[in-house]
Amino acid sequence: MSRALDLARRAWGDTHPNPMVGALIVEKGEVVAEGWHARDGGPHAERAALAALGRAPKPGATMVVTLEPCSTHGRTGACTEAIIAAGIGRVVVGATDPNPDHAGRGLDVLRAAGIEVRSGVLARECADLNLIFNHWIATGGPLFAAKVATTLDGKIACRTGDSRWITNELSRTDVMRWRRLFPAIAVGAGTVVHDNPRLTSRIEGREEMCPWRFIFDGRLRTVVDRSMAGVYSDEFRERTIVVTTDHSGEGYIKKLHSWGVNVWVFQSPNQRVPIDAFRKRCVEERIAGVYFEGGAEVVSEFLQQRQLDYLFHYRAPIVLADVKAKPAFSGLRTEKLAQAVRLAEVRHEQFGDDALVRGRLVYPEKLFVDETTFSLG
Numbered sequence: 039m040s041r042a043l044d045l046a047r048r049a050w051g052d053t054h055p056n057p058m059v060g061a062l063i064v065e066k067g068e069v070v071a072e073g074w075h076a077r078d079g080g081p082h083a084e085r086a087a088l089a090a091l092g093r094a095p096k097p098g099a100t101m102v103v104t105l106e107p108c109s110t111h112g113r114t115g116a117c118t119e120a121i122i123a124a125g126i127g128r129v130v131v132g133a134t135d136p137n138p139d140h141a142g143r144g145l146d147v148l149r150a151a152g153i154e155v156r157s158g159v160l161a162r163e164c165a166d167l168n169l170i171f172n173h174w175i176a177t178g179g180p181l182f183a184a185k186v187a188t189t190l191d192g193k194i195a196c197r198t199g200d201s202r203w204i205t206n207e208l209s210r211t212d213v214m215r216w217r218r219l220f221p222a223i224a225v226g227a228g229t230v231v232h233d234n235p236r237l238t239s240r241i242e243g244r245e246e247m248c249p250w251r252f253i254f255d256g257r258l259r260t261v262v263d264r265s266m267a268g269v270y271s272d273e274f275r276e277r278t279i280v281v282t283t284d285h286s287g288e289g290y291i292k293k294l295h296s297w298g299v300n301v302w303v304f305q306s307p308n309q310r311v312p313i314d315a316f317r318k319r320c321v322e323e324r325i326a327g328v329y330f331e332g333g334a335e336v337v338s339e340f341l342q343q344r345q346l347d348y349l350f351h352y353r354a355p356i357v358l359a360d361v362k363a364k365p366a367f368s369g370l371r372t373e374k375l376a377q378a379v380r381l382a383e384v385r386h387e388q389f390g391d392d393a394l395v396r397g398r399l400v401y402p403e404k405l406f407v408d409e410t411t412f413s414l415g
């Protein structure tokens with residue numbers, strides 16, 4: 039299954055809106071064929087492995103696959119049918135189908151055809167591989183994830199704003215991988231003004247790739263002139279979407295359009311985009327996941343409104359010990375640990391001396407907003 043996971047990862051970022059899946063065929067303890075789902079619309083991993091074998095599997099052959107084989111007719115036909123027709127004797131499955139209406143159905147179909155089925159092998163790793171896809175299928179909405187890079191005492195910048203770089207190069211390379219996986223990245227106006235980030239995925243040996251780039255700017259203060267932000271003038275500017283409110287000046291919106299930049303305008307009682315309306319628009323546009331890279335204000339606002347689903351927290355072995363340094367999150371009044379936001383399905387990874395903790399956010403019944411430190415604008 040570890041090998042099948044490695045095969046699945048070869049298509050990292052290339053399969054949207056489909057999941058990454060890897061499969062192999064084993065005869066008498068030997069791997070004789072490998073396959074993976076390379077891109078949306080292409081053959082599923084099971085069919086790719088059968089095609090790679092190029093002959094009928096020997097009687098009693100085993101197929102190992104990271105995700106439960108599909109049992110419904112999509113564009114490529116049900117994989118359960120292909121497995122049965124090929125005469126596979128045993129199927130070993132990692133994760134079950136994330137759609138609760140389908141979960142286990144593929145396994146039942148295989149069993150009914152007399153195939154021995156074992157499921158749940160490295161299930162956690164196999165499910166983790168498709169965390170965006172799984173969330174989209176299970177909830178019908180996008181996965182909103184935040185990435186923060188902090189010191190050991192949870193700061194994202196010094197009191198002067200100095201923030202480059204807190205984490206090491208290995209951590210930053212990992213961020214590039216996630217940028218490739220998420221269909222969209224988002225930042226606030228503050229981060230654009232302060233850092234002018236490129237917001238593309240740059241991985242050695244691969245072509246630079248640009249997901250959708252959301253800029254949250256409720257009053258279009260980043261739109262003074264084009265040179266203010268690379269995301270408005272670079273070769274990927276058609277992938278930039280400015281997210282703003284109906285309080286923004288028509289002239290600025292026209293200006294963005296004339297540069298080839300997209301604009302989503304939301305009705306709002308103030309200069310903040312209502313986050314639930316933004317989520318709804320992502321569903322309409324079939325954007326399955328957004329990777330929020332800050333800054334502190336945007337991610338705190340999302341957290342405060344229970345709109346963050348997932349957190350990537352990179353921590354560097356640095357201590358600022360300065361109460362005026364910028365914290366990653368603020369705005370809540372958490373008086374008891376029982377009121378804290380927690381992570382579930384936690385995973386730990388090490389990048390040199392840095393550590394990544396990531397997981398799904400679990401909110402307490404009630405969040406208490408601290409009106410003295412946070413304003414919604």
Ligand SMILES: NC(=O)c1ccc[n+]([C@@H]2O[C@H](COP(=O)([O-])OP(=O)(O)OC[C@H]3O[C@@H](n4cnc5c(N)ncnc54)[C@H](OP(=O)(O)O)[C@@H]3O)[C@@H](O)[C@H]2O)c1
Binds near residue numbers: 188227257311313336
């Ligand atoms: N270490 C890290 O992981 C990391 C990552 C990114 C950034 N940073 C650092 O964080 C700092 C920037 O953070 P920041 O908190 O100052 O700024 P920010 O969160 O990037 O941007 C805040 C601004 O975004 C706009 N905004 C926020 N929510 C909005 C909404 N719902 N609708 C529309 N617009 C919205 C508002 O603009 P208006 O006020 O104009 O309405 C707000 O002032 C920089 O120092 C940067 O280097 C660190």
